[in-house]
Structure formats: structure tokens, C-alpha cells
Amino acid sequence: MGFFGAGSILQQMQRMVPVIAAALCVGSALPAQVAQAGREPRNTNWEMLGNASEMQHHSGLTAINRDNVATLDLAWWVPMPIVDGLVGNPLIKDGIIYQGGPSAAIFANDVKTGKLLWSYEDTADFSKASLSGYWGRRMNRGLALSGGMAIITTGDCRLVAVNEKTGKKVWEAQSCDSTQMYGISAAPRVGAGLVFIGNACMDSGTTRGFVDALDAKTGKRRWRFYTVPGDPAEKQDSPLYDMAAKTWGTGWYEKSHGCGSAWDAMTYDPQLNLLYIGVGGPSPFDPSKRASDAGDELFTNSIVAVDATTGEYKWHFKETPHDGWNYDATVGIMIADLPVGGQTRRTVISVPKNGFAYVLDAKTGKFISGSAYTDLNWASGLDADGRPIIKPEGQYWLHPEKANIALPAPSGSHGWEALAYDPASHLVYIPNMVMPTKIETDPKALVGGLLMDFYYGSSGDPKWQSYGEVVAWDAVANKVRWRTRTDLAINGGLLHTSGGLVFQGMADGRIVAFDALTGKELWSRQTGGAIRGAPSTVIVDGVQYVIVPTGNGTAAATGSYFSKYSTTPQSRTEPRLLAFRIGGKAKYPQLATVEPINRPEVPRQDVALATKGKIIYESYGCVDCHGMNADASGGRIPSLIRRPPADLAYLKAVVQDGALSKDGGGMPQFKDLTDAEAESLFAYFTNEAWDAHEKKGAFRP
Numbered sequence: 001m002g003f004f005g006a007g008s009i010l011q012q013m014q015r016m017v018p019v020i021a022a023a024l025c026v027g028s029a030l031p032a033q034v035a036q037a038g039r040e041p042r043n044t045n046w047e048m049l050g051n052a053s054e055m056q057h058h059s060g061l062t063a064i065n066r067d068n069v070a071t072l073d074l075a076w077w078v079p080m081p082i083v084d085g086l087v088g089n090p091l092i093k094d095g096i097i098y099q100g101g102p103s104a105a106i107f108a109n110d111v112k113t114g115k116l117l118w119s120y121e122d123t124a125d126f127s128k129a130s131l132s133g134y135w136g137r138r139m140n141r142g143l144a145l146s147g148g149m150a151i152i153t154t155g156d157c158r159l160v161a162v163n164e165k166t167g168k169k170v171w172e173a174q175s176c177d178s179t180q181m182y183g184i185s186a187a188p189r190v191g192a193g194l195v196f197i198g199n200a201c202m203d204s205g206t207t208r209g210f211v212d213a214l215d216a217k218t219g220k221r222r223w224r225f226y227t228v229p230g231d232p233a234e235k236q237d238s239p240l241y242d243m244a245a246k247t248w249g250t251g252w253y254e255k256s257h258g259c260g261s262a263w264d265a266m267t268y269d270p271q272l273n274l275l276y277i278g279v280g281g282p283s284p285f286d287p288s289k290r291a292s293d294a295g296d297e298l299f300t301n302s303i304v305a306v307d308a309t310t311g312e313y314k315w316h317f318k319e320t321p322h323d324g325w326n327y328d329a330t331v332g333i334m335i336a337d338l339p340v341g342g343q344t345r346r347t348v349i350s351v352p353k354n355g356f357a358y359v360l361d362a363k364t365g366k367f368i369s370g371s372a373y374t375d376l377n378w379a380s381g382l383d384a385d386g387r388p389i390i391k392p393e394g395q396y397w398l399h400p401e402k403a404n405i406a407l408p409a410p411s412g413s414h415g416w417e418a419l420a421y422d423p424a425s426h427l428v429y430i431p432n433m434v435m436p437t438k439i440e441t442d443p444k445a446l447v448g449g450l451l452m453d454f455y456y457g458s459s460g461d462p463k464w465q466s467y468g469e470v471v472a473w474d475a476v477a478n479k480v481r482w483r484t485r486t487d488l489a490i491n492g493g494l495l496h497t498s499g500g501l502v503f504q505g506m507a508d509g510r511i512v513a514f515d516a517l518t519g520k521e522l523w524s525r526q527t528g529g530a531i532r533g534a535p536s537t538v539i540v541d542g543v544q545y546v547i548v549p550t551g552n553g554t555a556a557a558t559g560s561y562f563s564k565y566s567t568t569p570q571s572r573t574e575p576r577l578l579a580f581r582i583g584g585k586a587k588y589p590q591l592a593t594v595e596p597i598n599r600p601e602v603p604r605q606d607v608a609l610a611t612k613g614k615i616i617y618e619s620y621g622c623v624d625c626h627g628m629n630a631d632a633s634g635g636r637i638p639s640l641i642r643r644p645p646a647d648l649a650y651l652k653a654v655v656q657d658g659a660l661s662k663d664g665g666g667m668p669q670f671k672d673l674t675d676a677e678a679e680s681l682f683a684y685f686t687n688e689a690w691d692a693h694e695k696k697g698a699f700r701p
């Protein structure tokens with residue numbers, strides 16, 4: 001690509017990979033598995049999410065490389081005994097793969113054969129959990145290994161630690177209260193002898209976000225850091241929150257309790273003993289529903305650094321002031337040592353949902369550089385302090401009379417899917433989701449007065465199209481080097497290896513290896529199932545394996561919500577684990593045969609009633625699990641258009657009486673749903689099924 005002149009520094013560096021990699025071992029926190037002068041160790045581990053605390057999803061291994069990747073093939077695959085898709089980054093230690101899944105499932109499989117050695121599944125009753133707890137139950141983004149234990153979250157606010165050799169439970173701990181609007185879907189992070197965990201409020205605005213640190217040996221709580229102030233009518237926990245409360249404007253607490261959920265990214269820095277917490281946005285996310293004189297609404301949409309041992313606040317950096325788009329900062333935080341002004345500086349690289357990538361000084365939080373890596377229409381750039389220059393025309397709440405397009409979408413240009421990084425070239429690899437979303441203000445809409453068309457980018461408007469990308473963003477030069485393009489927007493997390501490769505699993509079931517320098521596609525195979533998790537790689541007995549879980553299922557918010565962007569009907573298969581090696585000889589698993597959308601047995605229902613039903617479907621949060629257009633992405637959650645409820649009585653038994661809520665099946669009871677609402681839901685599902693059958697409307701399966 002044009003960016004690279006002949007004999008550019010990057011190309012030279014790539015040729016010298018083994019030497020550079022060896023040099024990097026000195027004084028760096030990279031694990032000892034980095035290749036030494038071309039000779040690889042015989043055995044390595046991938047013990048932490050992202051391979052190391054720095055969360056770079058980088059491996060120094062070179063046995064699989066750009067010269068031989070064409071002969072990379074399947075070593076083995078196994079079906080996994082769970083219905084929901086697996087999206088956590090597989091951890092690998094001493095030849096055993098540890099994979100986390102929904103319902104706090106943990107699986108231990110042999111790296112060389114795939115054989116299941118043991119499994120653990122949480123069977124606790126969670127029927128008292130709030131919607132957020134139910135939702136957390138259906139998704140899980142992985143686990144942590146610490147002190148001989150595998151640690152996972154349960155969805156309904158608990159953490160469970162099991163012995164990594166036997167799968168027997170060692171301790172269990174409660175973090176949030178899942179009867180309130182709290183749930184957990186994240187992988188716990190570990191460091192400094194502690195386990196760090198945040199929570200999600202499902203953008204409700206009814207709860208106060210926080211992060212807990214638990215003793216890794218016992219599960220006992222050591223500290224709690226609140227991400228937003230408490231009730232201003234009472235004494236705040238400390239002067240820090242007196243300061244924070246002043247940034248929320250007049251009468252804010254009557255409108256919102258803030259949320260500020262740290263629902264995913266947190267990164268522990270072993271050198272500085274700091275924990276970098278990414279905080280979600282304020283809720284409700286339409287600013288006209290919050291205080292009109294609000295300032296920075298701290299610490300929402302910020303990166304906050306706290307002392308890992310005590311939880312004491314150190315610094316914060318605000319990324320999206322006056323957020324109206326749900327641009328959480330709780331996705332994608334890594335640590336990298338970068339050359340800045342002739343010196344090596346320890347930096348925090350943050351890639352939140354808002355379309356910008358930032359480099360911050362790790363010690364002070366001071367902005368070093370940053371830029372947009374994708375098209376966006378809410379800001380024209382960053383100022384010298386890293387504050388966005390917001391465009392008034394992008395602020396939909398100022399133009400209630402017209403339809404606006406949000407880009408990035410409220411689900412973000414980058415979600416929780418893993419970033420990767422190459423320490424030699426300083427390229428940050430970003431799985432980018434381009435999903436232009438139409439937002440209209442409608443006071444009648446129950447979802448915060450907003451009507452949103454998330455699939456607008458597939459409606460045929462040539463100006464606004466949806467697609468997916470891998471973007472290589474140079475963290476030193478502060479600019480994009482290359483980008484790939486694929487039809488579906490929501491694909492898997494990334495892995496970079498010193499073999500000069502970037503791996504990504506795709507919504508359509510392919511796994512692809514790109515040239516890390518140019519983005520050229522070098523290799524791909526069809527795995528038979530949608531992929532969201534990031535692959536991991538290790539060497540065992542001298543053989544390098546690339547391990548990836550499949551099965552999008554219900555396992556990820558954006559996955560269930562945006563089923564048509566995160567899967568194809570063919571890639572909605574059972575969850576599986578796959579391993580690739582050079583010269584692998586296993587037979588590939590198959591894609592699914594697509595379930596036809598049959599002619600509904602019930603005739604079309606009243607259109608006005610169905611329109612009401614759509615609003616109820618979205619405002620009650622049915623959409624969070626059953627997906628846009630009621631077509632779920634697989635796993636435990638049924639598609640309500642492929643098999644619509646047979647009659648109103650059945651719908652009422654399931655939804656109002658909770659007929660399916662008790663056996664761990666995970667369909668919450670909605671006691672307060674009125675009979676009239678149930679009728680309109682029935683009309684909505686019936687008509688949606690008819691539309692799908694007759695392929696009416698845009699982007700039908």
C-alpha cells in the first residue's frame with residue numbers, strides 16, 4: 001500500500017522479527033514465549049485474556065508465518081456441550097484449554113486432541129434476577145486463571161472459582177445485587193493478587209456503577225470503586241464524589257442514577273500497579289433526558305486509573321462529553337511501550353465505541369495523541385487535549401424534527417471484541433463495525449423517546465452502508481495504515497503473531513489470516529460456525545496451534561441484538577472449539593441447513609396493533625435477547641419469526657406467567673405486562689413472521 005515506501009522501516013522490522021522479538025524480552029513484561037533468534041520454545045502458555053496483562057492479543061511465535069500459512073489446516077474440532085455460543089478468548093496452560101461460556105460454564109480440553117477433560121456449570125436458581133441478571137446469564141466473555149483456579153462470572157452478579165485441575169468449586173463471591181438492574185457478562189481481570197470485576201445496568205439509568213476487587217485466593221472483597229457519585233441529598237463517599245457530583249448539573253439524580261457501567265474493559269498494569277477502568281456512558285443516553293446544565297458527568301465515558309491494591313483514584317481521561325450515543329469507554333484498553341519524542345513511554349491505548357483511538361500517558365493520563373480511524377459524523381476531530389470537537393448537526397436531540405444518522409452506531413464502531421497489537425510495528429488492529437443507524441425522536445416511543453433503525457445501513461441508501469473492517473492504526477504516527485472490508489459488520493476479535501499475521505474469525509464462519517503489514521488476505525477456511533471470540537495461539541511439544549471457539553449464539557449483546565450482522569442463518573451452529581496447525585488433516589465441521597421461514601399458521605393481524613407491539617418488544621427489552629425483527633442469532637434463545645407463538649394463550653403463559661423462567665432456560669417472567677400489551681406483541685410476532693416469509697422489508701434472511 002502507498003503508505004510504505006520501498007525498504008520502509010516497517011518492512012525491515014518484519015524481516016528481523018525473531019531478533020526484535022528477542023530484544024523485546026529484555027525489560028519488557030512480555031511472557032517468555034517470545035521467539036528467540038528464530039528458535040521457538042517447545043511449550044508456551046496463553047494464561048491471561050489477551051495473552052498478558054497488557055491485553056495486546058499478541059504472540060511472539062513464528063512457526064506459523066506468512067510464508068507457510070497457506071498450509072495451515074484443521075488439527076481437530078469438538079462440539080461443546082452447551083447451547084449458547086462461546087466468545088471468550090480461550091486461555092491455555094500446560095497443554096489444557098480453558099474456555100468460559102454462558103451460565104458460568106467452564107470447559108477444560110486437551111490442546112493436542114480436543115478431548116474434554118472436565119467441565120463446570122453453575123446451576124444456581126437465578127429466577128429472582130433482574131432483566132440484567134437474566135441477560136448476563138446468556139452471555140459470557142471468558143474467564144481468568146489465578147493461583148491454580150479458573151475464575152468466572154455467573155451473570156447474576158456472582159463470581160465462582162474452581163480448581164483448574166479438577167473443576168471443583170473453591171470459592172464463590174457476590175459482587176453486585178442482581179435483583180436490582182445489575183448483571184455481569186465480562187471476563188474477570190486478575191493482577192496484584194486480586195480479581196477485578198465491574199457490572200452492567202442495561203442502559204437503564206437506575207443503578208450506580210462500580211468495580212469490585214476481590215482477594216483472588218478467597219473471593220473476599222478488598223475494595224470497591226464507584227464510577228459515578230451517589231445520591232446528592234446524602235453525604236458522598238469521599239471528596240472525589242463531591243467533585244464528580246458537581247459535573248452532573250441540576251436535579252440530575254431525579255432523572256438518572258448515572259449507571260457508568262464498567263461492563264467490560266479493565267486492564268491491570270503490573271509495572272505501575274494501576275488498574276485502568278473503562279467506564280460506560282450515562283443513561284438514559286439521550287442528553288435531553290438528563291440535566292441540561294451537565295458538565296462531564298464523571299466518570300462516565302472515561303478511562304479511570306486507580307491504585308490496584310487500594311482502589312484509590314489516580315487520574316481520569318474523559319473521552320465523550322455530553323454523550324448522546326452510548327459511546328462507552330469500557331471496550332478495548334491495552335498497554336504499550338511506545339517511542340514518544342525520542343523516549344520510550346508507557347502508554348494506555350484506548351479504542352472506545354466513539355470512533356477515535358487514543359494514546360495516553362499511563363502514569364498521568366495525559367493525552368499524547370489520537371485520531372479517528374473510521375468515518376464518524378458526531379465530531380470533526382480531537383483538540384490538543386484530546387477533547388472531541390463536537391458537530392452540532394450530529395446531535396440528534398437538537399433536531400427533534402428530523403431523522404438523524406448516528407455514525408458510529410450506539411453499539412460502537414468498536415465493541416468488546418479484542419483488539420490486537422504488534423509491538424514491532426506499533427500497529428493497533430481494530431475490528432471495526434460500520435453500522436449507520438437512523439435515530440428519530442418520537443415522544444411516543446417508549447425507549448427513551450427514540451426510534452432507532454439499526455439496520456439502516458442495509459436499507460439501500462448508497463450514502464450510508466454497513467460493513468465490517470479490520471483497521472491497522474499506527475499508534476506512533478497516529479494514522480491508519482490499511483483496512484480490510486467485509487459485508488457483515490460484526491465479526492470476531494483479533495490475534496497478532498510475530499509470524500507477520502493477523503487472525504480474525506468472521507460472522508459468516510470463516511477464519512482469515514491477513515498479512516499484518518498490508519492487510520492482504522493470505523489464508524481462510526470455513527469453520528462452520530459464526531465467530532466472535534479472539535483466537536489464541538501456543539506451542540505444545542514443538543507444534544504451534546491456533547485455537548478458536550465458534551457459535552455466536554446468544555453469547556454477546558451485539559450478537560443477539562444484531563443477528564443479521566453477526567451471523568448468517570447458515571453460521572448459527574452449535575458451539576465448537578477448533579484447533580489449526582500446519583498440515584492439519586481433520587475434516588471440517590458443516591454449516592447449518594437453514595430453517596425455512598414457513599407460512600405462519602395464524603393470519604396477519606391488525607397493523608396498528610402490531611406497530612404498538614414492536615414498541616413494547618423494544619421497550620421491555622425483549623429485543624436485547626430475541627434480536628431485531630425478532631430473529632435471534634441462535635443458541636438458547638428462539639427466533640420468534642421462524643417459530644412464532646402458536647396462539648395468544650401460549651404467549652401469555654410464557655411471558656406473563658413465566659412458564660419458561662424456572663428451569664434455567666432463561667426466559668424472564670414479565671408479570672407487569674398487561675393483556676392488551678400481550679395482544680399487541682402477538683400481532684407484532686405474527687406480522688413480522690409473515691413479512692419474513694414473504695421477504696418484505698429490507699435485508700431479510
Ligand code: HEC
Pocket residue numbers: 131134135138617620621622623624625626636637638640643645651654655660665666667668670681
Ligand atoms: C434475558 C433474555 C430474554 C429476554 C429479555 C426475553 N426472552 Fe423470551 N426467551 C428467552 C429464552 C432463553 C427463551 C427460551 C427458553 C427455553 O427454551 O426454556 C425464550 C422464549 C420465549 C418464547 C417462547 C418461544 C417458544 O418457541 O416456545 C416467547 C414467546 C418469548 N420468549 C417472548 C418474549 C417476549 C415477548 C419478551 C419481552 C417481553 C422476551 N421474550 C424477553 C430469553 C429472553
